[in-house]
Amino acid sequence: MKAAPFDYVRVSSIDEACQALADGGEDARIIAGGQTLIPLMAMRLARPTLLIDINEVDDLTGISVNGDNLVIKARTRQADTLASDVVKERLPILADALSHVGHTQTRNRGTVGGSLVNADPSAEIPLIAQTLDATIIAQSTRGERTIAAGDFFESAMATTLAPDECLTAVRFPIWPAANTGFGFHEVSIRDSDFALAAAAAQTTLDSNGNCQRLSVAICGASPAALRLSIVEETLMGSDLNDDAIKTACANIDDLIDPQSDVHADAAYRGRVAKVMARRAISDARDRAKGELV
Amino acid sequence: MSEHKITLTVNGREMSGYAEARLTLVDFLRDVLGQTGTHIGCEHGVCGACSIVLDGKPVRSCLMYAVMADGHEMTTVEGLEGPEGELSPLQDAFWENHAMQCGYCTPGMLIATHTLLQDNPDPNEDEIREAIGGNLCRCTGYQQIVEAVQMTAKKLREAS
Ligand SMILES: Cc1cc2nc3c(=O)[nH]c(=O)nc-3n(C[C@@H](O)[C@H](O)[C@H](O)COP(=O)(O)OP(=O)(O)OC[C@H]3O[C@@H](n4cnc5c(N)ncnc54)[C@H](O)[C@@H]3O)c2cc1C
Numbered sequence: 001m002k003a004a005p006f007d008y009v010r011v012s013s014i015d016e017a018c019q020a021l022a023d024g025g026e027d028a029r030i031i032a033g034g035q036t037l038i039p040l041m042a043m044r045l046a047r048p049t050l051l052i053d054i055n056e057v058d059d060l061t062g063i064s065v066n067g068d069n070l071v072i073k074a075r076t077r078q079a080d081t082l083a084s085d086v087v088k089e090r091l092p093i094l095a096d097a098l099s100h101v102g103h104t105q106t107r108n109r110g111t112v113g114g115s116l117v118n119a120d121p122s123a124e125i126p127l128i129a130q131t132l133d134a135t136i137i138a139q140s141t142r143g144e145r146t147i148a149a150g151d152f153f154e155s156a157m158a159t160t161l162a163p164d165e166c167l168t169a170v171r172f173p174i175w176p177a178a179n180t181g182f183g184f185h186e187v188s189i190r191d192s193d194f195a196l197a198a199a200a201a202q203t204t205l206d207s208n209g210n211c212q213r214l215s216v217a218i219c220g221a222s223p224a225a226l227r228l229s230i231v232e233e234t235l236m237g238s239d240l241n242d243d244a245i246k247t248a249c250a251n252i253d254d255l256i257d258p259q260s261d262v263h264a265d266a267a268y269r270g271r272v273a274k275v276m277a278r279r280a281i282s283d284a285r286d287r288a289k290g291e292l293v
Numbered sequence: 294m295s296e297h298k299i300t301l302t303v304n305g306r307e308m309s310g311y312a313e314a315r316l317t318l319v320d321f322l323r324d325v326l327g328q329t330g331t332h333i334g335c336e337h338g339v340c341g342a343c344s345i346v347l348d349g350k351p352v353r354s355c356l357m358y359a360v361m362a363d364g365h366e367m368t369t370v371e372g373l374e375g376p377e378g379e380l381s382p383l384q385d386a387f388w389e390n391h392a393m394q395c396g397y398c399t400p401g402m403l404i405a406t407h408t409l410l411q412d413n414p415d416p417n418e419d420e421i422r423e424a425i426g427g428n429l430c431r432c433t434g435y436q437q438i439v440e441a442v443q444m445t446a447k448k449l450r451e452a453s
């Protein structure tokens with residue numbers, strides 16, 4: 001299993017990467033962590049003619065807080081993001097999800113941006129981007145643009161990023177911490193594997209303990225991570241009791257489109273997705289109340 | 294199809310050679326530099342046999358092209374031995390605990406657990422199992438590997 005021949009160029013700035021993409025044509029690809037692209041090339045499911053290596057572009061790494069947003073540059077390693085104190089404090093939902101992305105060795109190379117562009121239907125980082133309405137920032141020789149997560153993930157392994165664009169950063173909104181909690185649940189065959197299905201939720205409760213803000217999304221049961229707006233609308237204003245959550249999550253059959261594969265059949269994935277959504281919402285509620293750490 | 298001169302620091306020694314861009318780092322280490330301690334299993338990132346330490350962190354050397362590692366520093370299983378070529382305490386504990394049978398996974402297991410002990414001299418069983426979570430072993434059932442790491446941690450703590 002060896003990759004087909006290709007050309008390689010190591011770039012040292014975002015501008016150089018964009019220029020190389022523009023000059024390289026449709027079959028030029030950026031390589032970041034390589035944790036997905038290299039296996040795909042080994043299996044010849046991908047055959048780029050030019051790889052543009054962004055691993056030495058210092059401008060593409062770093063985590064910072066900018067107003068109400070946490071900004072993670074594209075080539076920031078998953079391991080560094082997981083270890084980051086500011087992520088643990090301000091975006092604990094992402095830290096929790098990241099602990100399920102592969103394992104230490106893949107996280108030491110794999111990047112946040114690579115996972116977003118790769119858009120695997122079971123991937124955790126895209127799930128959190130959908131849950132929190134993250135904004136993706138992309139650059140090309142034509143300029144910079146921002147893309148809402150909802151418009152970015154098109155379907156399985158497909159995004160609206162243009163072939164000549166380099167993802168440079170992702171912006172996650174930080175919610176006010178008071179009375180806010182998150183939940184994340186997944187089922188996978190082994191800890192380090194992709195999720196069969198996973199769900200993430202974040203809520204803010206008002207002073208009476210009722211839900212005043214709620215975001216829920218699932219992955220693994222649709223071509224791309226899916227926001228459950230119906231569930232959010234149904235539960236808004238309620239006290240998020242277990243029965244209400246269960247009823248709200250029972251109504252998502254028309255929205256999901258689980259697929260069968262060697263790991264699990266469609267019916268199982270669909271069922272698991274619902275249960276994960278329920279657990280994520282009730283954990284979010286309990287954390288918002290300070291009853292769960 | 295570009296060809297590149299690649300210079301690496303492997304176990305403290307500078308080594309270089311030429312390779313096509315598509316040659317993986319593990320193939321380069323083994324076939325060009327003759328460092329055959331690192332094993333190749335699946336060649337697509339799932340088994341962990343090819344684990345090495347790159348710039349201080351454990352990674353899979355089949356999931357990098359050699360040219361991407363140009364200018365970087367790495368430790369392979371050959372780099373774990375002592376100055377006189379003696380087994381390291383960890384290697385010794387693998388031997389004492391029968392933490393290998395066919396030995397195919399062993400270089401990767403040693404690299405994964407060596408870096409664990411560097412970061413965490415007193416890991417509990419869960420932490421050890423987490424550290425080897427990306428390394429497959431078809432022989433031992435993992436139990437003896439966990440015991441070898443526990444024995445090493447104990448010995449290193451007693452010695453310090
Ligand atoms: C054993 C194993 C287990 C794994 N388990 C999980 C898991 O549980 N969950 C999970 O989500 N993932 C998992 N992964 C995949 C994850 O590790 C990858 O890191 C991730 O999918 C891709 O990130 P990368 O940085 O490695 O990207 P690469 O492989 O380098 O690139 C992936 C794609 O993104 C493009 N790309 C990368 N960066 C940019 C950029 N800045 N701009 C434009 N395009 C870009 C590339 O051209 C390519 O098409 C696993 C991988 C392995 C090997």
Ligand code: FES
Pocket residue numbers: 332333334335336337338339340341342343344353354355356
């Ligand atoms: S050979 Fe690299 S992970 Fe299997």
Ligand code: FES
Pocket residue numbers: 392393394395396397398399429430431432433
């Ligand atoms: S000892 Fe045979 S695979 Fe581990």
